Amino acid sequence: MNIAGGVINLTDFLQLSFNGLAIGSIYAIIALGFIFSVNSVKIVNLAHGELLMVGAFFAVTAIEIFHLPVILGYIVAILGSALFGYILNLTIFKPLVGKPFFSRLVVTMGLSMMLVNLAMNIWGPYPVKLSGPFTTDTFRVGDVAISNANVLIIATLIVLLILLMLFYKKTLTGRQMRAMSEQPDAARLLGVPVRRLTTMTFMVAAGLAAVAGVLMGPIYFVNYTMGGVALMKGFTAAIIGGFGKVEGAVIGGITLGIAETMLAAYVSTTFKDGFAFMALVLILLIRPQGIFGESFSERISSRN
Amino acid sequence: MKKIMKNRLIFLLVASILLVSGCGNTQQTGSTSQENNATEEASASKESSAAETTEPVKVGYLIYMTGKYASIAKIFDTSVQLAVEDYNKTATIPIELIQEDAGDTPVSARSGLEKLLEKDPVAIIHVMNSVMYSGVEPLYDQAQKPVIHSNVLPSIFEGGYNWTFGINLTSKQGLAMEADYWKENLGVKKIAALFPNDDVGRGAEEALREAAEIYDLEIASTWYTSGDNDFSANITEARKSDPDLYFIYNLNATDFAKILKQMKQMGIEKQIATNDYLVNEDFLSVVDQEDVEGVLGYSIVPIDFSDPQIKEFNERYKAILGKDVDANALMSYDQTMMIFNAATKAGGDPQKIIEELHSDGYSHAGLSGTIKFDETGKGRHQITIVEIGPDKEVTTIERYTEAGY
Numbered sequence: 196m197n198i199a200g201g202v203i204n205l206t207d208f209l210q211l212s213f214n215g216l217a218i219g220s221i222y223a224i225i226a227l228g229f230i231f232s233v234n235s236v237k238i239v240n241l242a243h244g245e246l247l248m249v250g251a252f253f254a255v256t257a258i259e260i261f262h263l264p265v266i267l268g269y270i271v272a273i274l275g276s277a278l279f280g281y282i283l284n285l286t287i288f289k290p291l292v293g294k295p296f297f298s299r300l301v302v303t304m305g306l307s308m309m310l311v312n313l314a315m316n317i318w319g320p321y322p323v324k325l326s327g328p329f330t331t332d333t334f335r336v337g338d339v340a341i342s343n344a345n346v347l348i349i350a351t352l353i354v355l356l357i358l359l360m361l362f363y364k365k366t367l368t369g370r371q372m373r374a375m376s377e378q379p380d381a382a383r384l385l386g387v388p389v390r391r392l393t394t395m396t397f398m399v400a401a402g403l404a405a406v407a408g409v410l411m412g413p414i415y416f417v418n419y420t421m422g423g424v425a426l427m428k429g430f431t432a433a434i435i436g437g438f439g440k441v442e443g444a445v446i447g448g449i450t451l452g453i454a455e456t457m458l459a460a461y462v463s464t465t466f467k468d469g470f471a472f473m474a475l476v477l478i479l480l481i482r483p484q485g486i487f488g489e490s491f492s493e494r495i496s497s498r499n
Numbered sequence: 500m501k502k503i504m505k506n507r508l509i510f511l512l513v514a515s516i517l518l519v520s521g522c523g524n525t526q527q528t529g530s531t532s533q534e535n536n537a538t539e540e541a542s543a544s545k546e547s548s549a550a551e552t553t554e555p556v557k558v559g560y561l562i563y564m565t566g567k568y569a570s571i572a573k574i575f576d577t578s579v580q581l582a583v584e585d586y587n588k589t590a591t592i593p594i595e596l597i598q599e600d601a602g603d604t605p606v607s608a609r610s611g612l613e614k615l616l617e618k619d620p621v622a623i624i625h626v627m628n629s630v631m632y633s634g635v636e637p638l639y640d641q642a643q644k645p646v647i648h649s650n651v652l653p654s655i656f657e658g659g660y661n662w663t664f665g666i667n668l669t670s671k672q673g674l675a676m677e678a679d680y681w682k683e684n685l686g687v688k689k690i691a692a693l694f695p696n697d698d699v700g701r702g703a704e705e706a707l708r709e710a711a712e713i714y715d716l717e718i719a720s721t722w723y724t725s726g727d728n729d730f731s732a733n734i735t736e737a738r739k740s741d742p743d744l745y746f747i748y749n750l751n752a753t754d755f756a757k758i759l760k761q762m763k764q765m766g767i768e769k770q771i772a773t774n775d776y777l778v779n780e781d782f783l784s785v786v787d788q789e790d791v792e793g794v795l796g797y798s799i800v801p802i803d804f805s806d807p808q809i810k811e812f813n814e815r816y817k818a819i820l821g822k823d824v825d826a827n828a829l830m831s832y833d834q835t836m837m838i839f840n841a842a843t844k845a846g847g848d849p850q851k852i853i854e855e856l857h858s859d860g861y862s863h864a865g866l867s868g869t870i871k872f873d874e875t876g877k878g879r880h881q882i883t884i885v886e887i888g889p890d891k892e893v894t895t896i897e898r899y900t901e902a903g904y
Contacts, residue, residue, distance in 0.1 A: 207735050210765060214731035322753040324785045333766050340766030414760060415728045416753050416785060424728070459732030465696045465722050467732065 206338040211456050217345035219452020220352040221407055225429030226436065226444035227355065228403030231396050234376040234439070238296060241303040242283075243404060244426030245310035250276040250405025251417040252318050255325050265328045273405045280401025284394050307422070314419040327413030348410050352445070355406070359441055372396060376439070424468075431475045437485030447485065555595040556847040558838060559620030559644075561611055561635070563627045566603025575626045575649075575831040577820045581812070582835035592843045601627045605634025612638050620644065621847045622838050626831065629655075630698070639663070644849045645841070645856060647834045649827065653706065656875040663876040664856055666834050666867070668799045671706040673775055676882045676899045677797055678710040681744055684897070685770060689717040691742035693733055693758065695749060696722040703748045703774070723758070725751055730758050734765055744770045752782040759790040775799055775882075780825070783891050792889060797882040800826035800867045801895060809866055826867065833865030873904075880904040 225247065232240040253275045258268035287306060291299045329343035362369040374382040375392050383389045407425065408417075415421070428451065436447025451471060459467040478485060560579065563572050583596055599615040601608040608631040615623065616638065625635070625648035632650055639646050640660060647664045648655075653671040655663060681687040692707060694700035704720050711718040719740035723733045737745060745767065749755040755776065762771065770793075776782060777796025802824065804810055812832065813824045837856075845851035855861060862871040870878040880901040888894045 204739070207739070211731060211735055214729070214765070218729050321781060322785055324787070333764055335766065340764065342764035344764065411728075414764075415757060418753070456729065456732055459729075460735050464733050464736060465724055467724070467727065467729075 207460070209337075209339045211460050212453060213339060213341060213345065215453035215456035216449060217348045217452070218456065219432075219449035220348045221410055221448075222428045222432040222451050223352055223445045223448025224355065224403060224407040224410070225425050226432035226448050227359075227441060228400045228407065229426075229429045229433050230439060230441070230444050231400035231403060234372075234396055238299045238303065239430070240400075241300070241426065242307040242310060242422075243400070243429065244422030244424070245307050245314075246276060246280065246401045246404035246422075247408040247411075247425050248314060248417070248419060248422035249279060249310060249408075250401070251325060251408030251412045251421065252314055253279075253405065254409045254412060255318065255323055255417050258326050259324065265326050269328075269409045272409055273402050276405030276408075277398040277402040280398045281394060283401070284397040288397065289390075289394075311419055311422070318417075318419065320419065322416040322418040325409070325412030325417050344414055351406065351410060355403070356441070356445060363441075368392070368395070428471065431471050433485075434475055435478050435485055440485075443485055554847075555593040556842050557595045557597055557618065557620045558842055559615045559618070559623040560596050560598040561601050561608070561615055561623060561625050561627065562598065563601045563603055563608070563631070564598075565600050566607070568603050568628055572626065573820060574825065574827050577816055578824075578828045578831035579624065579626070579835045581815060581819075582832045582839070586836060586839045590839070590843065594839050594842070596624075601631060601635075603628075603631070605631050607634075608632075609634040609638060616642055616644075621845075621849050622647070622842050622852050624648075624835055624838055625650070645838070645852045647838045647856075649830045649834060652702070656877050660876065661853055661857065664872055664878060665876055666830050666837070666870050666878045668775075668879045668882065669877065670703050670774065671709065672877070672880070672901055673797055673799065673882055674703065674706045675710040675713065676901055677772065677774070677884070678707065678714050678716060679902070680884050680897070680899055681772065682714045682716060685744065687716065687743040687770075689719070689740065689742045690744050690746050691719050691721070691737035691740045692746040692748065693721050693723055693730075693737055695725045695751070695754070697725065699750065700748060707746070707748070723754070725749075725754050727754075728757065730761050731765060734758070734762055734767065738765075738767065742769065744772055747771065747773050749773065749776055752779065752785055755782055756786040756790070759786060759794065763790050770795065772796060777887065778885060778893050780822075783887075786891075788889070788891050791887045791891060794887050795896070796885055796887075797899075798826070798885050798893070798895075799879065799882060800829055801883045801885075802826065802829065812866055829865070829867035833863065833867050833870065836865065837863050837870070 225243075228246070229240070229243050232243050232246075250272050254268050254272035257263045257271045257275075258265055261268075263271060283306070287302065291302060327344055328347065333340040333342045335341065363373055364370075371382065371387045372392050372395070374385075375387055375389055376396075379389060407429075408421075411421065411425070429448075432448035432451045433444050434447065435450055436443030436445065451474065454474060455467055455471055458470045462470075562576060562579075563569065564576070579596075583594070586594060597615060597618050597620055599611040601611040608627055612635045622645045623639075625646050627650075629650040629652040632652060632655060636655075636658070639662060640658075643662055645662050645664060647666065649667040650665060651667050651669050653669040656665065656669065681690070690707075690711065692704065694704045700722065708718060708720075710716075719737070719742065721733050721736045723730055745762065747755060747758055749758075755773065759771065772795040775797050777794060778798045783791070802809065804813060804823075809824070809829070812829075816824050816828060838852075841852045841855045845855050856872055857874070862869055868879070868881070871880075872878045873880075881904075882899050884896040884899055886894045886896055
């Protein structure tokens with residue numbers, strides 16, 4: 196069935212929308228982790244994409260090398276990444292507290308390059324397969340093919356959002372984290388254990404990066420370069436949605452995913468990445484605070 | 500008495516000398532009579548050695564040992580060195596292999612060739628990526644020495660040169676034979692083709708269009724970016740043309756595996772085909788079995804490990820490199836042996852080597868199959884249509900020969 200004067204086939208449109216929603220969900224999860232990371236270490240963490248890559252490789256090690264069951268392997272990878280995040284925070288980011296903004300930024304760049312090289316040397320330069328919990332099965336809703344893998348991705352985002360909302364609203368630690376991210380000085384004065392919460396926030400950020408990594412791995416394969424593009428897409432999603440807001444990250448990610456897919460299908464397949472960065476530039480020019488929140492520069496400067 | 504004994508001793512001595520030199524002459528004569536057959540190349544070197552010169556024949560060897568292709572170079576170089584070893588076991592005219600590094604760009608390739616040509620080789624074994632060829636082509640034409648290679652760019656054979664000898668199949672040849680197979684055997688009329696948006700992809704698209712014109716096939720092309728993650732837009736565009744077959748041209752394991760997976764996820768059920776990249780260890784190790792089962796492709800050099808010659812070669816190759824031979828390994832061995840035999844048969848004269856390789860009676864039955872050069876220098880004219888079966892095993896469907904051969 197064609198719509199829009201016969202230009203757009205409805206089945207194709209719905210198919211692209213669903214695929215865009217799935218890839219947008221991955222961007223949203225990356226953006227969520229990115230926001231946590233920024234809230235924790237108070238800078239743009241340019242190594243966040245590499246945390247995603249490391250998490251994916253942890254899953255490869257657990258499942259493809261040690262032959263753990265897939266779900267257990269994913270859990271081990273996510274927990275392992277959180278632990279890795281703890282170690283990074285202890286050894287690298289904590290000592291940087293109070294140092295100039297630019298110094299901290301450069302350190303994250305160095306960390307990113309170091310992780311890329313480490314991964315290349317440990318796991319090799321070639322892409323590797325990561326088993327997923329499903330085969331490449333699909334079911335149909337009308338003529339639209341819905342793959343199990345994409346359903347898992349979207350479902351994971353929904354579950355994460357519910358867990359985060361419950362965590363922030365119903366737990367003391369969650370409320371303290373929110374206070375710390377919004378008013379760190381006031382929170383410290385009120386006895387909120389800022390240092391401990393900073394560490395926990397960074398561990399959550401690393402864990403979220405690993406969640407994105409294990410979701411991407413079975414579809415897009417795992418390789419040492421996967422972090423770079425992931426970082427840019429997550430960063431763009433966070434900016435579009437409004438930096439610092441969980442809902443902003445989600446809306447930004449989904450908007451980016453769907454827009455990218457639609458523009459590639461109906462305008463040009465070869466300019467897909469260009470659209471994402473064009474969107475970033477436009478948002479920063481027209482509405483720098485993003486759809487939901489405060490601008491990125493305000494967020495960072497208020498923490499420094 | 501003493502004089503009679505002395506004469507007898509002298510007679511015995513002379514008879515012994517005559518007997519020994521007579522045996523030597525018989526051997527040489529026997530060798531000469533074997534070598535009149537133009538296709539018996541292995542014995543050609545003995546004829547030359549007896550009849551012409553004992554100076555080593557200098558053969559140049561230009562290979563990309565440094566740079567981004569260095570890891571691939573080992574596949575070819577191992578075979579070349581094994582060929583040198585095998586050749587030297589039986590040859591009486593020694594070959595001096597002069598090696599220079601081609602680097603990884605057309606400029607570095609040209610620089611390597613300049614150094615090589617200063618040493619005046621009679622022929623050149625060329626091992627480098629097709630995209631580097633533009634750097635060396637003008638120099639080769641100037642030098643007018645026979646160059647044997649396994650490059651696949653169709654343009655290499657369209658310059659009207661008589662010195663270029665390719666033992667591989669060009670992409671144009673392969674795609675044309677595949678298109679013919681699809682039409683004749685699968686009843687395909689319309690193809691949706693996905694190509695990488697780069698020079699190689701554009702060349703392949705042009706080649707497939709030419710084939711589609713010859714075989715009266717409709718083709719709708721779409722372009723993807725190598726290294727991308729999401730190909731749903733490309734697949735949707737391809738699906739719009741409602742094709743009988745989807746063709747994915749690629750030279751990258753992960754691109755291809757991702758596209759196949761996403762085609763499956765989007766419910767594509769029509770026949771999928773690709774070029775000769777299907778039978779590739781890197782690709783088959785990353786792709787999921789359910790995504791690749793039933794995909795068609797072609798193989799240029801079918802490798803039968805039960806063949807005693809290939810089995811023996813593979814054992815030696817694997818002992819050095821730690822992996823089984825592939826098509827490139829077998830072709831490198833053949834190209835080396837071919838040029839060594841031709842070079843020594845022709846007495847080290849480059850023009851005579853060129854004439855020898857172009858001669859009507861010339862063919863070489865090697866590890867990679869039979870090679871016979873046409874007037875453009877293309878030596879291979881067959882493909883094997885293959886399909887991936889369960890457990891990712893490669894099944895031979897049909898051996899297909901180029902029209903006119």
